[in-house]
Amino acid sequence: MAGAAPGGASRSEIYRGNGPRLMLPIWVFIGIFLVMPVVMMAVHSFLTKEFRGGVIWEFTFAAYDQFFFDRGLFGDEPPKIEWTYIGIFWRSIWQAGLATVFSLLIGFPTAWFIATRKPNVRPGWLFLITIPYWVNLLIRTVSMKFLIRDTGPLNEFLLWSGVISEPLSLVNTNFAVQLGLFYSYLPFMVLPVYAAVERYDFSLSEAAADLYSDNWTTLRLVILPVVKPGIVAGCILVFVPSLGAFLAPDLLGGAKTFMIGSLIEEQFKGAAGNWPFGAAAAMILLAIVLGVLLLHAHAQTRVER
Amino acid sequence: MNRTDIAIDIDRVVNRYDSVTALHDVSMDIREGEFFTLLGPSGCGKTTLLRCIAGFEDVTEGAIRLRGEDIAPLPPHKRPVNTVFQQYALFPHMTVLENVCFGLRRRGWTEMDAEGRAREVLDLVRLGDFAKRRPTQLSGGQQQRVALARSLAPNPEVLLLDEPLSALDLKLRQAVRVELKQIQRETGIAFVFVTHDQEEALTMSDRIAVMSEGYVQQIGTPRDIYEAPQNRFVADFIGETNLLDVEVSAVSGGMPDLTLPGGMALRCPAADSARAGRGHLSVRPERISVAAAAEDTLPATVVDHVYLGTDIHLHAKLSDGEPILVRIQNAESSAIPATGSMLGLRIEAGAARLLVD
């Protein structure tokens, strides 16, 4: 590409030359606060468990063995798979996926609505979306529990209006967990989708209609493909934290809806904990998340080409 | 009213946004197979009228009939007309071929048939080799031709084009004019072409509708519009003209008798609705000839001249101080009158035209 000013470094060359130095602070930050914890986690997952928490510095696969197998690979009898933890992971993936779908179903129309208002009122709507997030997540989740419990306002209203004759027990159900996850992460869906829809050129919809496409076909063949990057970003931003969430499952779901986050949290809490096992579970979670992101990156490069 | 050669009949259409009236009582017929141009300055309602035909804008009053049938109840996707949008609006996530196939597939063509037809149209606009590219990998002129191919492919009954050349640079624009006109003739589809460029309108159109502030000012062939403008707006907007204040003493047989500022009398053609009183005389600069001052000429003083190569523009002043522009051919024999010298201007009877305001 041409563009370099003759007889001197071009602007972009100057920036590029300074690049490595300018990047130094962020590399230090990432090194200390991102890479180190992950490395520590990885190391811990291969250490031996100490009773009452903590580890003994002795290398072992015990944590992973415990996660995947009832009777291990290294015993005399044939190995037998342990389904408990895989089941918890599977349920978590399922719950997080469901929460992502709900967030998309509600978040897309919301984002669409905001992005199609007059430009001067859009910031106001976005501001309203963020208001609940000024309150701490723990407090929001607890209030959600108060709201939906048997004697809470929701049930009382339904009883009063005669829609139901007995209170619905919503707490400690998958529904409650879904509600909690959805409520926690909805803005992470709305904001990137909003950003994509806001940039969407509505004359494309007119062109589609002009070429004999009804509204649904236009949505399917033009709008969704064009705003897809925003939708994918929103889905990742909801799915990933939902997968590791422990507040909503803990407070709203109870024992029945135990998820990965709670499983890991428990391993590092009090005497019953098992640090290497918790670390191993965290590493497996990390592997799943990385898998999802790589899949996305792969799909993305295929589209670019 | 039942002429079979009328493709679109626009019948007293009014369009109102909240408080703005964009179209006032607009009526025109667009004939089968003709190159029809909507010409007017920016903001005069050209885009609005086109969008009313395509169905993106509601007609507040009046009707638009396509081959005799009122299309008001049809949503845009059911109207058999296609649009070339001003900014092209190509689908960025599709290849050129997929863009051109889009309309065909929606009309129920099989993938194979659609692709065959799309390649045919891409060849017509000379983009056959670009089928697999994405719109972002094309130049402005190529994108413009993709947009044209995409809207031609389904063989619409009428093609609407909203300033399709305005995003191109001058050289390219002139080449595309010829090409577009050729494609229109080959396909035989009626084009409704929007532009604010009078030269574009004059060179390409079969007929032109001149619009201003939501009103139709005049409809006619390029020649009608240029040589027989109906009012001051049209005369002024199309080409260069001199508008002189005149006194009309009488109108007889469609020809008024009038008196020019210097006292010279003239009898000339007039707009249909001309009558006695004050009026404006339109005289094209190239239709005035220069002579020595004499009884039967219009006296003027030379103020300045501009050398244009093929022509010379003389800026002169009439006896009442009114400026007048004269365009003389740059022939070997023609001496340029000196600034300050007195001239006699001669206006041939057929070269001037009395206008109503």
Ligand SMILES: Nc1ncnc2c1ncn2[C@@H]1O[C@H](COP(=O)(O)OP(=O)(O)O)[C@@H](O)[C@H]1O
């Ligand atoms: N969405 C709109 N809301 C209000 N007024 C509009 C809108 N679009 C156009 N107008 C007005 O309608 C008139 C005609 O506009 P338009 O058809 O775009 O003109 P043109 O295409 O000839 O430049 C203008 O006065 C413009 O201000």
Ligand SMILES: [Mg+2]
């Ligand atoms: Mg316009």
